[in-house]
Amino acid sequence: MAAIPLIELWRGGMLESVHAGHAVICDESGAIVEAWGDPEAVIFPRSSCKMIQALPLIESGAAEAFGLAEAQLALACASHNGAHIHTDPVNRWLADLGMGDDDLRCGTQMPDDRDARKELMCSDAAPCQVHNNCSGKHAGFLTLGRHLKAGPDYVEVDHPVQKAVRAAFEEVTGEASPGYGIDGCSAPNFATSLHGLGRAMAGFAAANPEGNARERAMARLWRAMVAYPALVAGEGRACTNLMRAMGGKVAVKTGAEAVFVAILPEMKRGVAVKILDGGTRASEAAITALLVRLGALEAGHPVVGRYLSDPMLNRRGIAVGEMRLAPGFAA
Template identity: 25%
Template sequence: MNYVTLVEETRAGLVENVHIGMVCGVNDRLETSYQVGNQDHYTYYRSAAKPIQAIPVFLANVITKYGLTREEAALFTASHRGETYHIDALESMLKKLPVNEDELFCPHAYPLNVKPREEMLRKNMVKRRLYHNCAGKHMGFITICREFGYPIEGYWEVDHPLQQQILKILSTLSEVPISEITIGKDGCGVPVFAIPLRNMAITYLKLACPDLIEDSVLQKAVIEMTSVMNEHPFMIASKQFICSLLLQDENIVAKGGAQGVYCFGLKNERLGFALKVLNGSEDVWPNIVASILEQIGYKNKETITRLRDLKPSIIKNDAGVEVGRVDERFNLG
C-alpha cells in the first residue's frame, strides 16, 4: 500500500477530515525500523532541507569570522516567523555580514505570524525581503558565495557552484546518488530536492548521530549546526510551533517543510524519522509526531506533553465546547 490513514478528525462521530500519508523510521545501521505506507515515496524536503542548505556556512567558519552570535547563526537553518526577536537578529546580521538586503533572491513579504504582520500593516510598513521566512537561508547563501569566490548572480540556480555543493552534501547525507535526486524550485526560488522518504529519514538520523558521517570536516560542521539549533529553538520557528517545541528537547534535531513533510532525528535512540501528509496539512504534525514518540516508548514525556498541548485530541468550538476529536489511526510497522 502506498499510503495509509494517519489521522482522522471527527465531529459528532462523523468523519470530517482524513489525513493520509506515510512514515518511515530508520536505525543507525540504516535499516528501516518503522514503516507506514510506502517508504520509497519520492518527497520534496521543502524547508526541511534548510539545515542541509546551511551546512556550507558552518563549514566556512562564518560565525567566528563575522562575529555572529549563536542565536543569529540559528537563523541560517530557520523558517523564521517575523517576531521582533527574529527581525532584530536579522538586522544585526545585515550589519555584520557582507550582504545587502537587495541581493536576497527571496521575495518581499510580511511576517508569517499574525501579530507582527498585523502590527506592520497598522503602521503602513512595506514588505521586505528580510521579512520572508527564508531570509536567513539566503543571507547564508550570499555570504558563502563571497567566502568561496562564487558569483552572487544566479546563486539560486541549480547549476550554480553553491547549489551544486549543497547537492553533493545532500547526496552524502541521504545516501542517494545525485543522478537519482529530483530537483524542483522551492517557494523562495532556490532548488528544492526530492528523494525517497526513507532516505530523508537517513539524513536526519545523521544530523542527530553525526558519528555516522565519515567525512570528519562535514561531521564537525553538523555538530556545530545542530548545537546552535538546540540552543536557540525559538529562532527556528517561534513559540507554539512544532519545530521550536521539539528543539527544546536537546535529544532531538527537527525541521518541517511546506506541504506536510516533517523530519526529525533522535540522538540517544539513534533513530531518524520522516513523514509526509499527502494533503499537505501541517496542522496534524504534532499529533503524528506525538504518536510516533509514544509508540516507540520515548522517555522524555515532557516533550510528548508539549506536543499534545499544542494540538489536543479534543476539538472545541469557538465557545470552548467539545465538538469532536483528532485521532491517530496508524501503527508503526
C-alpha cells in the same frame, strides 16, 4: 506501496477526515527501523531539509571565516515568523557582510508574527525580504557565496552555492536526487525518498561532535537548533513548542506541504513524515505521535495534547471532535 492512513479526525462519533501519508524511522546506519506507507516514495523535503542546506556553510569554512555564532546557525535552519528576534539578527548578519535586503533572493513576505505584522500595517511600511521565513537560510547562502567568491544570484541551480548544497544533500541522503523544484523562497529544493530524508536525519543524530568535518558540522547545526528553538520557528509554532518540551534533547523541523523530521541524538534515530494532502495539522500530529512512540515525549505532556490528543474546540470552547491515530500507526 501506497500511502496509508496515519491521522483521523472524528466528529460526532463519525470519521470525518483521513490524512494518509508515509513515515519512517531510521537508525544510525541509515537502515529502516520502522516504516508506514512507502519509505521509498519520492518527495520534496521543502524546509525540513534546511539543516542539510546549511552543511556547506560550515564545511566550506565560511561559518568560521565570518565568525558566525550559534544563533546564526539556528537562523540558517529556520522557517521563522518574521518577529524582531528573527529579523533584527538577520539584518545585523547582512550588515556584517556589507550587504542589505536587496542582496537577498527570497522575496518579500508579510510576517506571520502578530506584533511584527501589526507594526508594518500601522506604519504603512511594506514588508522586506528579511521578513521572509527563509531569510536566515538565505543569509547563510550569501555568506557561503561570499566565501566562495561566487556571483550574486545564489539561488540558481548551477551556482556554486547550490552545487555545494546538492552535493551535501545527495551524500547525506545516500541517493542521487532525481530532480528539483523551486521552493517558495526561490531556492532549488532537491527531491529524495522519504527513506533518504530519514537516513539524513539519522546521520545528524549519530554525528560525533569530535568526529570528521561532516559530523562536526551536523552536530553544530542540530545543537544550534535546540539551543535556540524560538529562532527556528517562533512563538506558538510546533517546531519551537516541541523542542522546548523535549528540553534540548531532540531537534525537529517542519516543511511546507506537511513534511516533518526529527533528529534524536540520544537514540541515534532519524524520523521523516510526509502527509499526502499537505495538511499541516496532520504532520504535526504524526511527528508528535512518533516522538511519543520513541519515548522522547511523555504521552501526558501538554504539548502532546496540543497537537494530538486534546479535544478540538469550536469558537465557543465546546468540544466538537478529536484527532486519532489511524489503526496500525504509531500505536
